[in-house]
Amino acid sequence: MYHQHLKPFPQDFLWSASTSAYQVEGAWNEDGKGPSVIDTKPADELPEGTADYTVTADHYHHVEEDVALMAEMGFRAYRFSIAWTRIIPDGDGEENPAGIAFYHRLIDALLEHGIEPIVTMFHFDTPAALDAKGGWAARSTADAFVRYAEVLFREYGHKVKYWLTINEQNMMILHGRKLGIINALTDDPEKELYQVNHTMFLAQAKAMILLHQMHPQAKIGPAPNISYVYPASSKPEDVIAADNYNAVRNWLYLDLAARGEYNSTAWAYLEEKGIAPQIEVGDMAIMKAAKPDFIAFNYYNTTTMADAPFGGGASERSEEADQQISEGEEGYFKAVSNPNLGMTQFGWEIDPVGMRMTYRAIWDRYHLPLIVTENGLGAFDELTEDGHVHDDYRIDYLRQHLEQTQEAITDGVQILGYSPWSAIDLVSTHQGIAKRYGFIYVNRTDDDLKDLARYRKDSFYWYQQLIRTGELPPKDWTPSY
Ligand code: BG6
Numbered sequence: 001m002y003h004q005h006l007k008p009f010p011q012d013f014l015w016s017a018s019t020s021a022y023q024v025e026g027a028w029n030e031d032g033k034g035p036s037v038i039d040t041k042p043a044d045e046l047p048e049g050t051a052d053y054t055v056t057a058d059h060y061h062h063v064e065e066d067v068a069l070m071a072e073m074g075f076r077a078y079r080f081s082i083a084w085t086r087i088i089p090d091g092d093g094e095e096n097p098a099g100i101a102f103y104h105r106l107i108d109a110l111l112e113h114g115i116e117p118i119v120t121m122f123h124f125d126t127p128a129a130l131d132a133k134g135g136w137a138a139r140s141t142a143d144a145f146v147r148y149a150e151v152l153f154r155e156y157g158h159k160v161k162y163w164l165t166i167n168e169q170n171m172m173i174l175h176g177r178k179l180g181i182i183n184a185l186t187d188d189p190e191k192e193l194y195q196v197n198h199t200m201f202l203a204q205a206k207a208m209i210l211l212h213q214m215h216p217q218a219k220i221g222p223a224p225n226i227s228y229v230y231p232a233s234s235k236p237e238d239v240i241a242a243d244n245y246n247a248v249r250n251w252l253y254l255d256l257a258a259r260g261e262y263n264s265t266a267w268a269y270l271e272e273k274g275i276a277p278q279i280e281v282g283d284m285a286i287m288k289a290a291k292p293d294f295i296a297f298n299y300y301n302t303t304t305m306a307d308a309p310f311g312g313g314a315s316e317r318s319e320e321a322d323q324q325i326s327e328g329e330e331g332y333f334k335a336v337s338n339p340n341l342g343m344t345q346f347g348w349e350i351d352p353v354g355m356r357m358t359y360r361a362i363w364d365r366y367h368l369p370l371i372v373t374e375n376g377l378g379a380f381d382e383l384t385e386d387g388h389v390h391d392d393y394r395i396d397y398l399r400q401h402l403e404q405t406q407e408a409i410t411d412g413v414q415i416l417g418y419s420p421w422s423a424i425d426l427v428s429t430h431q432g433i434a435k436r437y438g439f440i441y442v443n444r445t446d447d448d449l450k451d452l453a454r455y456r457k458d459s460f461y462w463y464q465q466l467i468r469t470g471e472l473p474p475k476d477w478t479p480s481y
Contacts, residue, residue, distance in 0.1 A: 007410045008470065014116060014417025015467040016077035017070070017439060018374050020123035020167065022053050023426040025083065027060035031098035034089025036125035037135075041180050050432030051446040057426050058442075058452050063106050065454065066424060069440055071113035073460055074467035078115050079373055079419045080106070081123035081167065084148055091127030092144035100155055107159050117160045118296075118373070118419065120223060121145075121152060121207065123167040124181045124429075136196040137185065139280075142203035149207040150214075157215040164223040164296050164373060165204040170253045171225050171323045173197045178322060179429050191275040198277035201256045205290035212291070219293035222257035223373050225323055226250050226297040228358040230304045232336050237307035244269065245305045245326070245333040251365070254295065258366045260288035269332060294416060295362055298374030299401075300324045301341070302354035308334035317347075322430065324348045346378050346435055352400035359408035359415065369414045375401055376421035378428060378435040381457065388481070389441045389457035395477075398459065402472055424454070439463055 022028075022038045029035070038053050046052055059066055070078055084091060086099030110117050122145070130141050173193050176182030186192045204222060211220045229249065231242035247265035255263040261284070270276040303326045308314060314328035315335040321327040325347065328335035341349040355375070362370060377397040381389045398420060409415055425438035432446040441455040461479040466472060 001411065003407065003410045005410075006406045009406065009409065011470070013415075013470070014077040014118070014371065014419070015463075016075055016079055016116075016118060016417055016419035017423035017463075018079040018419045018421050019059070019423050019426055020081040020120065021083035021086075022056075022123070022125045023428070024057045024080075024422075024424065025060040026053075026055040026058040028054045030060065031086075031102065032089060032096040033083065033099055034085035034091070034096075035128040036083065036085045037128055037131050037181060037183075038125050040128040040131075045180055047430050047432070049446060050430070050434075051427050051444075053427055055444075055449055055452075056433075057424055059424070060102070062452070062454070064109055066440070067106070067109040067113060067115070069454060069456070069460075070110075070115060070423060073439060073464045075115050075423075076467070077118050077162070077417060077419065078110055078423060079118040079120065079164070081120035081125075082152060083125055084122060085125065085127045087151055088127070088144075088148055089129075091130035092140075092147060093129075095151060100151075103156065107156055111159060116162065118162040118164065118371075118417075119152070119156065119160050120164040120167050120373075121149060122165070124172065124179070126181070131183070134185065135182070136199050137192050139199055139202070142199045142206065145203040146206045146210065149210055153211055153214045153218075157211070157218060161218055162371075163211055163218060163220040165207050165220065166200055167223050168225045168298060168323065169197065169200050169204075169222070170249060172200075174249065174327070175322055188275075190273065191277075194270055194275050195277045198279065198283070201287060202283055204257065205260070205287045208290040208292060209286070221292040221294040221296045221368070221371070222253065223296040223298065224250070224253040224257075225374075226254070226299060226358055226362060227301060227303045227324070228354055228361055230302055230338065230354075232304055232306035232334075235307065238305070241305045241307050241333040245303065248332070249303070249326070254362065254366060256287060257290075257292055258295065258368060260284065260290060292368060294369045294371055295366060296371045296373040297358075297362065298421070299355050299358055299372060300375065301349045302338070302351045302358070304336050304338040305333040306336045308332055320347060344377060345380060346431060348378070350397065352404045355401050356404040356408045356411070359405070359413045360411055363413040369416045371415070371417045371419065372405070373419050374421040375418070376437045378431070378437050380434060381425075381436045381441060383441055383443065383455060387455050389455060391457045391459050394457070394459045395462045398463070399472055399475070402466075406472075
């Protein structure tokens with residue numbers, strides 16, 4: 001549909017940006033924080049040449065300065081995650097007052113600047129002590145999560161209106177081992193992963209119910225990574241393969257969160273492989289009772305799948321597979337490249353129009369308001385001698401995705417906000433800090449902490465103008481410093 005006139009972004013649109021605790025805070029062992037699975041990962045398991053997570057952007061020690069920069073950009077909201085191990089160092093024992101105080105300080109600073117906090121309760125950093133006791137495969141971890149949720153809602157529930165339960169649960173299940181955030185402990189790792197998945201669904205559902213009981217005015221939703229899946233061609237077998245992967249990658253997660261039920265195609269896949277989780281009496285009633293207020297999702301690109309008969313291969317790029325480079329599976333779906341799309345410097349396809357399609361597909365299925373909680377370009381940025389970063393490639397990426405967001409709004413999709421990755425440079429999941437996403441440059445490299453000074457990139461000024469005017473700056477926009 002070629003709209004003649006695009007609807008404007010809503011007046012109260014949540015212009016935001018995102019980070020996660022372990023990637024931005026640093027101070028990994030300060031003020032009583034306990035270790036998470038990120039901190040206990042052996043150094044030789046970190047991808048070669050990449051920074052570890054001990055210091056990252058050192059946001060823990062730069063909170064006021066960073067929030068002031070976000071306010072200068074005009075943020076209406078800021079999405080960050082809380083580190084479970086700052087609040088309860090071993091995951092299910094004593095609370096840590098210093099950790100609790102840190103997030104009060106951050107939230108208060110945001111509110112003083114009129115910035116709405118959007119809080120992710122859990123972003124990949126499972127407490128190491130819980131992991132040692134079986135991690136998410138153990139139902140006791142769901143109980144520990146609910147207790148942690150209760151502490152969060154008690155402390156911050158009167159200040160925070162928007163809550164996100166679990167970041168990218170689907171990526172933890174599909175790529176968690178590669179990202180080093182989920183270890184399978186048994187000799188049937190795939191079955192264990194889908195048991196982990198079920199425990200996480202249960203934890204999420206209980207947290208949603210609890211928030212609504214404790215703070216009926218607050219809102220909560222899931223935050224998976226959703227990539228619409230295209231068929232490689234109009235061949236019917238390719239279409240079925242794409243539908244299979246849409247079910248396994250996307251709808252499994254959203255059907256559970258929004259409808260409280262297992263997607264039937266995904267369930268057939270799990271049964272077929274003998275890896276369906278054990279569901280206990282009462283679990284599905286809890287899932288049904290939990291009602292999200294919105295759907296948050298992270299979008300980087302689409303995925304393309306082809307027919308995958310046994311013996312015909314499963315992936316073109318299985319060695320590189322990660323959150324955005326899919327792995328296929330013989331008998332179900334074969335991951336192929338999409339020749340119509342360009343790529344980032346890190347090999348992720350770029351598909352702004354696919355974002356419009358993704359909005360529409362989610363809206364059509366669930367009719368819940370949407371918030372984009374990640375979208376962005378990882379690139380090698382260069383700090384010039386006079387302290388600038390000319391990241392016109394990032395501006396271009398964001399502009400194209402926001403154009404498609406406006407198309408989707410005009411299509412009739414209800415979109416509450418846009419929170420790209422990332423507010424400030426941070427350490428990527430497996431490609432170090434050389435892969436930068438921020439509006440704010442942090443002066444360090446993977447092997448040299450330098451002075452960690454903050455610099456405004458060109459995209460900082462671009463986003464500032466966009467938020468101030470509520471309109472996309474013209475294509476020939478240039479910054480005036
Ligand atoms: C998402 C994660 O998968 O993508 C973030 O929620 C992550 O934690 C982001 O940083 C970008 O991915 P990467 O691998 O480039 O850091």
